[in-house]
Amino acid sequence: DIQMTQSPSSLPASLGDRVTITCRASQDIGNYLRWFQQKPGKSPRLMIYGATNLAAGVPSRFSGSRSGSDYSLTINSLESEDMAIYYCLQHNEYPLTFGSGTKLEIK
């Protein structure tokens, strides 16, 4: 199975900060990488697909990038509504595998 190593597990940040969350894939997954946002008691929300593409309705302060086997989600100018848990997911091959999650919280 492909392992997705996500870091950090917790990320204290201040409003207005720029933050980056990273997932490293244990095998080649191409650009079959998605990022999800999950708030307490809610379903996951697709934020980024194809590693770098913004999903519909997602604010432009979110962006995704790739460097080799490292995939990053960057949020520019943090807003209070961005506080949530973020997960990466590889869907290049079965079984699909999620990262362990990053809890973004106010410092």
Add this chain to the structure above:
Amino acid sequence: EVQLQQSGAELVRPGTSVKLSCKVSGDTITAYYMHFVKQRPGQGLEWIGRIDPEDDSTKYAEKFKNKATLTADTSSNTAYLKLSSLTSEDTATYFCTTDLDYWGQGVMVTVSS
């Protein structure tokens, strides 16, 4: 707009089975792979498997092969997840999702005697 409506919360006894439903509206279910995802309380997301309602082909994560069964009914635009031989380890919220884009609201399954 595609919407997914999942069945209600379940309280079930250990050793029994439960069947959860996920009804798609706004599009035909055959346009998507239907995936199911598990989330234990306070834990991360875990992929269970997916079904192609077009031909009923399925893929499962290895640990769910003897636990979960995915089916679909194209006449009612609904996908189902059946969980068998339930234990406390199955206590979780289960989500359905169309191609990992649109998600249901989740259904909480509590396994307790």
